[in-house]
Amino acid sequence: MVTAIGGPRILLRQLRETMAEPLASQERLDKIVDLIAENMRADVCSFYVLRDDGALELFATHGLKRDAVHLTTLRLGEGLVGLIAAEAEPLSLQNAPEHPAFAYRPETGEDPFFSFLGVPVLRAGQTLGVLVVQNQDRRIYGEDETEALLTTATILAEMISTADFDALITPGSDIDLRRPRVFEGVGFSEGIALGQAVLHDPRVVVTNFVADDTEAEKERLNEALKKMRVSIDDMFNSGDMQIPSDHREILESYRMFAHDRGWARRLEEAIDSGLTAEAAVERVQNDTRARMLRQTDPYLRDRLHDLDDLANRLLRILTGDGGDSGKDLPDNAILVARNMGPAELLEYDRTKLRGVVLEEGAATAHVAIVARSVGLVAVGQADSIVSMCENGDDIIVDGFTGQVHVRPSPDLEATYIDKVRLSAKRRAHYAALRDKPAITLDGEPITLLHNSGLLADMDALKETGADGVGLFRTELQFMIASKMPRIKDQVELYGEAIRLVDGKPIVFRLLDIGGDKVVPYMRSMAEENPAMGWRSLRLALDRPGLLRTQVRALLQAADGGPLNMLVPMVTETVEFLKVKRVVEREGARMAKLGMALPDPLKIGAMIEVPSVLFELDELLPESDFVSIGSNDLIQFLTAADRANPRVARSYDPIARPRLRALKQIVDAAARHGKPITMCGELAGRPIEALALLSIGMTRLSMGASSIGPIKEMILGLDLKALKADMEAFLTHGDRAVTVREFLMDVAERQKLSL
Numbered sequence: 001m002v003t004a005i006g007g008p009r010i011l012l013r014q015l016r017e018t019m020a021e022p023l024a025s026q027e028r029l030d031k032i033v034d035l036i037a038e039n040m041r042a043d044v045c046s047f048y049v050l051r052d053d054g055a056l057e058l059f060a061t062h063g064l065k066r067d068a069v070h071l072t073t074l075r076l077g078e079g080l081v082g083l084i085a086a087e088a089e090p091l092s093l094q095n096a097p098e099h100p101a102f103a104y105r106p107e108t109g110e111d112p113f114f115s116f117l118g119v120p121v122l123r124a125g126q127t128l129g130v131l132v133v134q135n136q137d138r139r140i141y142g143e144d145e146t147e148a149l150l151t152t153a154t155i156l157a158e159m160i161s162t163a164d165f166d167a168l169i170t171p172g173s174d175i176d177l178r179r180p181r182v183f184e185g186v187g188f189s190e191g192i193a194l195g196q197a198v199l200h201d202p203r204v205v206v207t208n209f210v211a212d213d214t215e216a217e218k219e220r221l222n223e224a225l226k227k228m229r230v231s232i233d234d235m236f237n238s239g240d241m242q243i244p245s246d247h248r249e250i251l252e253s254y255r256m257f258a259h260d261r262g263w264a265r266r267l268e269e270a271i272d273s274g275l276t277a278e279a280a281v282e283r284v285q286n287d288t289r290a291r292m293l294r295q296t297d298p299y300l301r302d303r304l305h306d307l308d309d310l311a312n313r314l315l316r317i318l319t320g321d322g323g324d325s326g327k328d329l330p331d332n333a334i335l336v337a338r339n340m341g342p343a344e345l346l347e348y349d350r351t352k353l354r355g356v357v358l359e360e361g362a363a364t365a366h367v368a369i370v371a372r373s374v375g376l377v378a379v380g381q382a383d384s385i386v387s388m389c390e391n392g393d394d395i396i397v398d399g400f401t402g403q404v405h406v407r408p409s410p411d412l413e414a415t416y417i418d419k420v421r422l423s424a425k426r427r428a429h430y431a432a433l434r435d436k437p438a439i440t441l442d443g444e445p446i447t448l449l450h451n452s453g454l455l456a457d458m459d460a461l462k463e464t465g466a467d468g469v470g471l472f473r474t475e476l477q478f479m480i481a482s483k484m485p486r487i488k489d490q491v492e493l494y495g496e497a498i499r500l501v502d503g504k505p506i507v508f509r510l511l512d513i514g515g516d517k518v519v520p521y522m523r524s525m526a527e528e529n530p531a532m533g534w535r536s537l538r539l540a541l542d543r544p545g546l547l548r549t550q551v552r553a554l555l556q557a558a559d560g561g562p563l564n565m566l567v568p569m570v571t572e573t574v575e576f577l578k579v580k581r582v583v584e585r586e587g588a589r590m591a592k593l594g595m596a597l598p599d600p601l602k603i604g605a606m607i608e609v610p611s612v613l614f615e616l617d618e619l620l621p622e623s624d625f626v627s628i629g630s631n632d633l634i635q636f637l638t639a640a641d642r643a644n645p646r647v648a649r650s651y652d653p654i655a656r657p658r659l660r661a662l663k664q665i666v667d668a669a670a671r672h673g674k675p676i677t678m679c680g681e682l683a684g685r686p687i688e689a690l691a692l693l694s695i696g697m698t699r700l701s702m703g704a705s706s707i708g709p710i711k712e713m714i715l716g717l718d719l720k721a722l723k724a725d726m727e728a729f730l731t732h733g734d735r736a737v738t739v740r741e742f743l744m745d746v747a748e749r750q751k752l753s754l
């Protein structure tokens with residue numbers, strides 16, 4: 001067996017020549033196994049390919065019986081070859097038949113061979129097959145031999161992914177790397193998008209594998225490593241004081257990996273075996289990715305992701321390639337990323353984006369909120385999609401089911417095109433309702449408003465014909481910024497939002513940050529229960545500078561016109577009064593400076609903390625209007641985390657106790673003659689909206705896509721009958737019937753479109 005360093009390099013050069021020869025695929029493979037066997041002085045060299053059905057098929061052999069080629073198969077996990085493929089780890093044995101996993105295949109004639117060395121053939125972390133050498137004598141293969149075989153496997157992997165193996169494939173199986181793939185993720189934003197994949201951080205494609213001058217390659221590697229470390233140190237030092245402690249920890253471990261000697265040594269060893277610097281990075285990265293795919297511990301997985309990221313940086317430096325993050329977007333781009341921040345998402349040309357797919361993330365993640373608010377279909381937790389997808393791949397994102405189809409079959413694509421057509425038809429139908437006022441059959445006008453938060457989502461107002469913006473979540477601007485927005489930026493944003501509503505009302509909610517709405521540049525402490533922690537109004541009152549600046553910006557942005565401010569998370573009246581005092585003081589300051597004050601200026605309270613239900617008669621006289629935040633109110637009334645689907649779904653938000661609470665608020669507002677709006681998610685769902693209408697609510701604020709369906713339902717509704725039925729139901733209705741069941745029945749009787 002070869003132990004000298006020169007061996008593998010000669011082999012690599014021979015392999016390169018073989019790749020350039022005009023040979024048929026099988027012939028080429030046969031030649032390759034012969035070359036490997038000869039070069040490594042092995043009695044046997046065999047190559048097994050992992051088929052799509054999970055079987056490992058013997059594709060070529062030197063030393064085993066030729067008749068077994070394309071006949072012998074092993075399942076993933078079966079036998080030594082199956083074990084190597086399943087674990088993506090090399091295996092070296094002195095006496096193979098003694099290993100408990102050994103599976104005897106008589107047709108191969110492998111009886112006389114005892115020593116065994118097998119390595120996985122990996123590409124982008126995927127196992128493509130297994131490469132094996134065997135010898136008759138019971139010898140121990142050295143580390144350099146394993147290394148040499150791994151290097152050969154890297155070249156082989158590249159060949160498989162570029163060569164045409166179709167003719168060799170046993171009918172019914174498929175080794176096509178570009179085969180269709182389905183990823184089961186979680187829908188973050190509803191809808192269906194068909195388009196072409198654009199990798200946010202594209203993988204660098206290595207084309208030059210075999211080195212001519214190993215020393216020169218090592219030098220290139222060391223230069224690149226140096227460059228990469230400097231750039232990471234710069235990144236770390238630049239934001240020093242602003243990086244919150246948890247981010248610091250992540251960056252610190254990232255930096256540690258960049259300086260990791262073990263990693264650098266593995267890279268050098270790969271070069272020693274004859275690879276170029278970039279091919280060495282790719283080889284080590286393949287191994288990391290394979291380990292990552294098998295890792296279930298989220299902490300370790302993250303660390304492996306770090307290594308993967310670093311390898312990509314290094315590859316980019318070495319090849320000067322791959323820095324383009326999709327500047328030239330196709331017209332129907334679907335972004336694919338491990339994860340990204342909301343600001344990164346907004347940097348892309350929105351007119352060309354259709355959807356976004358992430359390997360990580362949660363529905364409440366900022367990037368998901370932003371994706372929703374700019375109307376992108378979004379799916380998260382699509383495990384490993386980045387390494388199995390390439391720029392330009394056809395891709396379908398189903399935000400309803402959370403499925404992502406990469407390189408879909410024509411049939412599947414046709415089915416989805418039908419679905420999209422159907423929903424386009426529905427949208428066209430709703431668009432036709434745009435100029436129709438939302439008046440019930442019995443003549444009651446209902447006000448329909450948008451929930452919004454970015455200028456990017458304000459255009460939708462023109463399409464839906466809604467009456468205005470019932471909730472503008474000002475914190476989104478803070479969440480997507482890389483540093484605290486200055487007063488000038490805030491005035492500009494609010495002023496532009498006022499201009500875009502074009503005379504219709506808009507309600508600006510004061511900052512609702514903290515909890516899960518993390519602002520990256522503000523130091524935050526880990527909290528046991530962030531939803532009930534230092535967030536929203538509490539944070540604003542503790543940080544009066546922040547509140548004052550925002551109030552000042554809003555007062556200025558109104559430019560003497562009307563202004564509506566909404567105070568979130570009011571827990572008791574005294575807090576609301578404190579905010580009013582800040583507004584008064586800022587108003588007085590403006591008057592002194594001779595600036596025009598908003599006219600009229602209205603300040604409302606959000607009702608979303610149960611405590612305030614017991615103080616409505618104190619709060620309402622102080623409030624110009626109120627708005628119910630059902631998302632928080634229901635989570636606190638039921639003690640069920642709104643972001644945790646396991647518990648959030650257990651409690652129907654319109655069940656009797658919750659509906660009674662809502663009715664209490666509506667009745668109190670009526671008693672005090674104050675306008676009341678629902679701006680939580682409830683308003684946008686037909687049955688829930690029906691429940692709200694039945695208890696006397698007439699102002700509903702929701703996501704733009706819900707306006708059409710809700711308006712259609714309203715147009716066919718006999719509201720008087722509904723209210724009378726609901727009153728009777730709540731006082732002496734059958735206790736075994738739920739509010740929802742009752743409303744479904746009403747909807748059927750009134751033939752409402754839901």
Ligand code: PEP
Nearest residue numbers: 608629630631632679680
């Ligand atoms: C709510 O809680 O219902 C609400 C509208 O506010 P947010 O969802 O932003 O907390």
Ligand code: MG
Nearest residue numbers: 608629631632
């Ligand atoms: Mg809320």
